[in-house]
Amino acid sequence: MEKQEYTITLYTENTIGMINRISIIFSRRKINIESLNTSPSEAEGIHRFTIVINETEEVVRKLCRQIEKQVEVLKAYYNTNDELIWQEQALFKVSTDVVAEKAPIERLLREYGAHAVVIRSDYTVFETAGHREEIDKLTAALAEYNLIEFVRGARIAIIKDSEGFHRKLKEFEQSEPAQEVVENEFLNKQDKVFTM
Numbered sequence: 001m002e003k004q005e006y007t008i009t010l011y012t013e014n015t016i017g018m019i020n021r022i023s024i025i026f027s028r029r030k031i032n033i034e035s036l037n038t039s040p041s042e043a044e045g046i047h048r049f050t051i052v053i054n055e056t057e058e059v060v061r062k063l064c065r066q067i068e069k070q071v072e073v074l075k076a077y078y079n080t081n082d083e084l085i086w087q088e089q090a091l092f093k094v095s096t097d098v099v100a101e102k103a104p105i106e107r108l109l110r111e112y113g114a115h116a117v118v119i120r121s122d123y124t125v126f127e128t129a130g131h132r133e134e135i136d137k138l139t140a141a142l143a144e145y146n147l148i149e150f151v152r153g154a155r156i157a158i159i160k161d162s163e164g165f166h167r168k169l170k171e172f173e174q175s176e177p178a179q180e181v182v183e184n185e186f187l188n189k190q191d192k193v194f195t196m
């Protein structure tokens with residue numbers, strides 16, 4: 001099997017040391033993490049990890065099963081880029097003088113959907129979001145105009161054919177058997193036995 005880029009999405013309880021326990025699973029298998037993002041999810045108290053790696057599908061499948069064995073991990077999904085809607089965010093710091101003097105840089109920033117977030121007399125910071133290839137092209141182009149600083153955020157992704165983990169969690173809660181009250185003639189009227 002051939003290696004390709006996979007995005008692993010984990011839903012976990014928000015506990016201390018979770019990133020460490022997950023990263024140990026990757027390092028034991030000698031798998032490099034290309035990108036890691038963690039944030040709250042749509043379900044209260046549940047965090048979402050988005051991890052990008054280059055591996056074979058068989059390795060990724062086994063990895064997800066191993067990660068799900070962690071007590072605090074509720075679910076692990078893996079997807080190819082075609083199965084996701086994804087973006088990365090980037091910030092670029094360039095000299096304000098260069099931006100003011102060069103019309104091509106203004107066209108370039110508009111072409112990539114970049115907009116100014118800070119304008120000072122000595123520098124201007126632009127922000128954009130897109131796929132890695134688009135951000136790489138913009139970075140290379142801005143390098144010709146004395147790019148002072150550049151930083152890229154980790155991938156964020158939504159699975160195209162997913163109804164969201166929150167809905168699955170609700171369905172799971174509803175599928176659990178409801179507690180029913182059992183009357184027992186030997187118990188006092190106030191006492192009741194709960195069964196599952």
